[in-house]
Amino acid sequence: xxxxxxxxxLFAVTGVTAExxxxxxxxxxxxSPIVAVSSxxxxxxxxxxxxxxxxxxxxPLRNHSDEQLQEIFFQSAMAMSEAAYERQLLxxxxxxxxxxxxxxxxxxxxxxxxxxxxxxxxxxxxxxxxEEDDLRVVKLLWLEH
Amino acid sequence: MARALNTLLxxxxxxxxxxxxxxxxxxYLTLSHGTRVNAEETYLDYLRGYSRFIADLIENQPVSxxxxxxxxxxxxxxxxxxxVYAELRLPDRNLRSSIVSDADEQRFKEDFAFNSHDxxxxxxxxxxxxxxxxxQLNLGFSESDTAAEIARLHRQILISLVIYLLLAVxxxxxxxxxxxxxxxxxxxxxxxxxxxxxxxxxxxxxxIAEVVELAHDLEFMRHExxxxxxxxxxxxxxxxVLEAKLRHSQRVETIGTMAGGIAHEFNNILVPxxxxxxxxxxxxxxxxxxxxxxxxxxxxxxxxxxxxxxILAFSRQLEVEEKQPExxxxxxxxxxxxxxxxxxxxxxxxxxxxxxxCFVYGDATMLHQVVLNLCTNALKAIPGMDGxxxxxxxxxxxxxxxxxxxxxxxxxxxxxxTVEDNGMGMDAATSERIFEPFYTTRRVGEGTxxxxxxxxxxxxxxxxDIMVSSDLGMGSVFTIHLxxxxxxxxxxxxxxxxx
Numbered sequence: 174x175x176x177x178x179x180x181x182x183l184f185a186v187t188g189v190t191a192e193x194x195x196x197x198x199x200x201x202x203x204x205s206p207i208v209a210v211s212s213x214x215x216x217x218x219x220x221x222x223x224x225x226x227x228x229x230x231x232x233p234l235r236n237h238s239d240e241q242l243q244e245i246f247f248q249s250a251m252a253m254s255e256a257a258y259e260r261q262l263l264x265x266x267x268x269x270x271x272x273x274x275x276x277x278x279x280x281x282x283x284x285x286x287x288x289x290x291x292x293x294x295x296x297x298x299x300x301x302x303x304e305e306d307d308l309r310v311v312k313l314l315w316l317e318h
Numbered sequence: 319m320a321r322a323l324n325t326l327l328x329x330x331x332x333x334x335x336x337x338x339x340x341x342x343x344x345x346y347l348t349l350s351h352g353t354r355v356n357a358e359e360t361y362l363d364y365l366r367g368y369s370r371f372i373a374d375l376i377e378n379q380p381v382s383x384x385x386x387x388x389x390x391x392x393x394x395x396x397x398x399x400x401x402v403y404a405e406l407r408l409p410d411r412n413l414r415s416s417i418v419s420d421a422d423e424q425r426f427k428e429d430f431a432f433n434s435h436d437x438x439x440x441x442x443x444x445x446x447x448x449x450x451x452x453x454q455l456n457l458g459f460s461e462s463d464t465a466a467e468i469a470r471l472h473r474q475i476l477i478s479l480v481i482y483l484l485l486a487v488x489x490x491x492x493x494x495x496x497x498x499x500x501x502x503x504x505x506x507x508x509x510x511x512x513x514x515x516x517x518x519x520x521x522x523x524x525x526i527a528e529v530v531e532l533a534h535d536l537e538f539m540r541h542e543x544x545x546x547x548x549x550x551x552x553x554x555x556x557x558x559v560l561e562a563k564l565r566h567s568q569r570v571e572t573i574g575t576m577a578g579g580i581a582h583e584f585n586n587i588l589v590p591x592x593x594x595x596x597x598x599x600x601x602x603x604x605x606x607x608x609x610x611x612x613x614x615x616x617x618x619x620x621x622x623x624x625x626x627x628x629i630l631a632f633s634r635q636l637e638v639e640e641k642q643p644e645x646x647x648x649x650x651x652x653x654x655x656x657x658x659x660x661x662x663x664x665x666x667x668x669x670x671x672x673x674x675x676c677f678v679y680g681d682a683t684m685l686h687q688v689v690l691n692l693c694t695n696a697l698k699a700i701p702g703m704d705g706x707x708x709x710x711x712x713x714x715x716x717x718x719x720x721x722x723x724x725x726x727x728x729x730x731x732x733x734x735x736t737v738e739d740n741g742m743g744m745d746a747a748t749s750e751r752i753f754e755p756f757y758t759t760r761r762v763g764e765g766t767x768x769x770x771x772x773x774x775x776x777x778x779x780x781x782x783d784i785m786v787s788s789d790l791g792m793g794s795v796f797t798i799h800l801x802x803x804x805x806x807x808x809x810x811x812x813x814x815x816x817x
Binding site for chain 2: 316
């Protein structure tokens, strides 16, 4: 537990691991009631399905600010190709009328939304939130090998 | 080579080859790219889904899996289809498959696209939460089979396109041959037509509308050409006939002028001979020997006068003072009746006279003489006692000889009088000279050679013309055309006639 806290603190401060590896993390506002997200919940969330996280319906945001971030998101978080993801999303939208996750192209926009909406959740480089006290990491999505 | 390319078949082949040279590489690139992307995407979807399944298997255990079970699971992944590498990396430990080495771990380099590191292994990592620890599931799968499948698909596409190209070339050749065959046929016949052989018909033998229309147009041109050619030949022949007639007319005219002049002078000489002979006869007693001689001189002078009269009639210098509208049918009927009564009984005379009004402007006595002269001439052309003479009189609205119409300047109706016999006929040379004065084929003493010349002169002086058609041994046909005038119409209102 202490080791985990150490890593979290270390990541929060530096944005990278102790070995200098980059990380992609799932982020919410510090005051958000969302404290944990499983892999299955994450996939459902980003496919537009309603998911209650600790009793709250989360608002997923897609981060289109970085091409590599996109690739990591599809491989590590969604476990499918971009084309398959878009097909699934469209299929669910057409079949069940689900809302598609909002797309933002700026990290600053995403941070602003996270600060305004404590149900909002998104993914970004850990380095992007290294000095943001009002944002919190809820899950590690990818760690550079 | 250049000639082959300039043919229809060559052009079609060239077009097909050039267009395929441009389009097929593009088609190949598009198809190969599509199949590659599709295969790679399918492969990545499978790998990512499978990896996530393994991660979920570890993550969703009610009680954390013992490390040995995790290692066994990693071994199972590596031993599975395409499996190359598997490890679960946690913050405090690293659970790697027992059948991979440290060297394999060194090669781990995460991929996000197919064959992105040229190592033929697709490495990926999945976030895994084991208990309270967040770790990474690192897996590696061989890309070789998928790459081989993609290469196989590319080869199939290439082979398909080559087959397609060959089929396109074969179809083009067939199309070129189908198109060019009827055109070649048309070309061949056109050349024959150009060389003057109009007997061949320009038929396309094709179902292609443009070719059929072309053949139809060419056939129309050939047909027109044939008609124009025929017309031209006819006109040339007519012109030759007319030129011959003109030459003949000029010759007869010259002879007539000369004969007329001589006859006129001879008539002047004959006047004092006749006058003084009459004076001397009146002074001599009846029964005197000298009176008998002078009476012979008087008869000879009368015959000479008649001869001069005929020559003047031929040369059209005879004064015709009694021209008036005359019923030609009546004249012909009277003349043929007279001729029938004078000829022998074994002669078959057919007379066919139109019921139509047949008025001409002329001298009845002269026209009477024309009919009698022609009938007499026909009778003399029949060697034995048996023979046939056919006389017809018809009316026509248009004269077959355009020259006559041109000379008259009229498009009026004409009477056509024909006298046909089945006698000995004439050769062409005789026909040519038959209207010349003093020309005769009979023995000396049987004719003066002035009968037909007189007929010729009378007909021309009445504004008509005369033609003869004869073959040796087959008889002769004399045809006279005389311009008709409306019955009973005052002379001043009638069309002018140049006589």
